Amino acid sequence: MLEVTSLRSGYGAVEVLRGIDLDIEAGEIVALLGSNGVGKTTFSSVLSGLIRPWSGTIRFKGEEIQGLSEQAIVDRGLIHVPEGRHVFPNLSVRENLELGSYRRGRANRARNLDHVVDIFPRLKERFAQKAGTLSGGEQQMLAIGRGMMAEPELLILDEPSIGLSPLLVEEMFDLIQRLNSDGLTILLVEQNVLQSMEIAARAFVMENGEIRLSGVASVLMDDPELQRSYLGLA
Amino acid sequence: MPDLAILIPSVLNGLTTGALYALVALGLTLIYGVLHIINFAHGALLMIGLYAVYFLNVQFGVDPYVSLLIVPPLMFALGYALQRGIITRAGHGRDENILLVTLGLSIVIENLSLFVFKSDTRVIDTPYSFEVVEILGAFLPLPKVIAFVGAFVTAGILWVLMSRTDLGKAIRALAKERKGAKLVGINTEHVYAMSFGLGIACLGVAACLLLPSYYVSPQVGHGFVLIAFTIVVLGGMGSFVGALIGGLIIGVVEALGGLFLGESLGQIGIFVIFILVLIFRPTGLLGHKV
Ligand SMILES: Nc1ncnc2c1ncn2[C@@H]1O[C@H](COP(=O)(O)OP(=O)(O)OP(=O)(O)O)[C@@H](O)[C@H]1O
Ligand SMILES: [Mg+2]
Numbered sequence: 001m002l003e004v005t006s007l008r009s010g011y012g013a014v015e016v017l018r019g020i021d022l023d024i025e026a027g028e029i030v031a032l033l034g035s036n037g038v039g040k041t042t043f044s045s046v047l048s049g050l051i052r053p054w055s056g057t058i059r060f061k062g063e064e065i066q067g068l069s070e071q072a073i074v075d076r077g078l079i080h081v082p083e084g085r086h087v088f089p090n091l092s093v094r095e096n097l098e099l100g101s102y103r104r105g106r107a108n109r110a111r112n113l114d115h116v117v118d119i120f121p122r123l124k125e126r127f128a129q130k131a132g133t134l135s136g137g138e139q140q141m142l143a144i145g146r147g148m149m150a151e152p153e154l155l156i157l158d159e160p161s162i163g164l165s166p167l168l169v170e171e172m173f174d175l176i177q178r179l180n181s182d183g184l185t186i187l188l189v190e191q192n193v194l195q196s197m198e199i200a201a202r203a204f205v206m207e208n209g210e211i212r213l214s215g216v217a218s219v220l221m222d223d224p225e226l227q228r229s230y231l232g233l234a
Numbered sequence: 235m236p237d238l239a240i241l242i243p244s245v246l247n248g249l250t251t252g253a254l255y256a257l258v259a260l261g262l263t264l265i266y267g268v269l270h271i272i273n274f275a276h277g278a279l280l281m282i283g284l285y286a287v288y289f290l291n292v293q294f295g296v297d298p299y300v301s302l303l304i305v306p307p308l309m310f311a312l313g314y315a316l317q318r319g320i321i322t323r324a325g326h327g328r329d330e331n332i333l334l335v336t337l338g339l340s341i342v343i344e345n346l347s348l349f350v351f352k353s354d355t356r357v358i359d360t361p362y363s364f365e366v367v368e369i370l371g372a373f374l375p376l377p378k379v380i381a382f383v384g385a386f387v388t389a390g391i392l393w394v395l396m397s398r399t400d401l402g403k404a405i406r407a408l409a410k411e412r413k414g415a416k417l418v419g420i421n422t423e424h425v426y427a428m429s430f431g432l433g434i435a436c437l438g439v440a441a442c443l444l445l446p447s448y449y450v451s452p453q454v455g456h457g458f459v460l461i462a463f464t465i466v467v468l469g470g471m472g473s474f475v476g477a478l479i480g481g482l483i484i485g486v487v488e489a490l491g492g493l494f495l496g497e498s499l500g501q502i503g504i505f506v507i508f509i510l511v512l513i514f515r516p517t518g519l520l521g522h523k524v
Pocket of ligand 2: 042
């Protein structure tokens, strides 16, 4: 579904992504792991068109999309739920969800709205509340729900568990797994290695703007290098 | 204390003027709320609208109220083009640049119109220019009553647009969360320009409603823009309801000031309010919201 080759990008003259190769098959959860500042968010933002790539190719559903506008990428069904939520604080929960289908999925808006509140019953109770007054966890749900409104074919979730209580983190991972078993392809960007590996089919580990390790999640878990640098195991 | 027979007409007159001020301020507050810029070209653009209504009437015999179908869409297009073609490009996304760009635009527009139209003051003749309507025992010019109603209808349309349509929601979303807006596929440059266009279209409506009871000259915008700034500050930068209420308050204050202090000092009250609000309630009556 997604095939990234030799992708380079950065900010100003500073190179952050130094040639990334990554692929995602339809129906998979793929985890992108790595510690702070290695370039995970930059990578997600290049995929969704927020940041221009310097070189390399991004193929989505067989078509090259690198350098397209955010709108054109949303049109194709690649939806990015950003780190830090970025919900519309001055709009109600309902309006936030409606705007999720501003560009894509507009025809099925009512149906998708029902679907999203089925997944997140908590949002239904707060339909008329301004998004800025929601708790952090609720805002994260809203951000994902807003993404779902666009009928994504590939959903990028950038650190969905950040800032959530352990119980809610558990719930969030269950939910991601559920979305996936309904057929959604997901790129899960996380620092939460153990829990991500449990639900992901494959994982890529990023270090300093490059992919350091990659493979089937269950196999990668036994990799001594991963155990040493990310799980603190000897 | 003057008796009610003088006070009521004065207040009613103030309300009708105030509704038009509110309309001008509505455009200003919309642009501020979304683009976070103060549009110094607002007065100059109102002047263009008034000339458009004037020439449509004088050259082609188009009634100013019929011009409501023509001038606001033209002003919308002008606003859209200005924002996308000049203000964004010349401003390079820096607020202080944009401020200077709108200031520069207003100077260019005014000087061009001084050159083309001279500084003559022009009025139009309509069959209803001198008709009056009796309200609460006061006789009000018909065009001012129509302007009052028209301003509220426009505000109502704008409210529906902003709260019920995708465009309106996108405008409000973009005002506060640019990245989120991009991620749902909102074309930010387009929506910024739509907001500016809508703000300028409000001036087009104001021009159509104003001209039957007013005049046009190259400097006509000055008075309005100063008052509109006061209203926007009074009502709270970016607040719609604030602009409406603020407009009415300012209209009445001006009318009563004229009644008690004489025509030439009538506007003093407005600036006293302006200063008092800045000192005691700098966020305005209704604070900051869009
Ligand atoms: N807007 C920006 N301008 C300049 N440099 C940036 C910008 N955003 C990120 N960077 C730099 O790019 C590098 C990668 O940042 P990025 O946000 O992609 O990391 P990350 O892997 O998502 O980290 P985290 O896990 O903390 O979210 C960092 O060194 C960061 O300082
Ligand atoms: Mg990040």
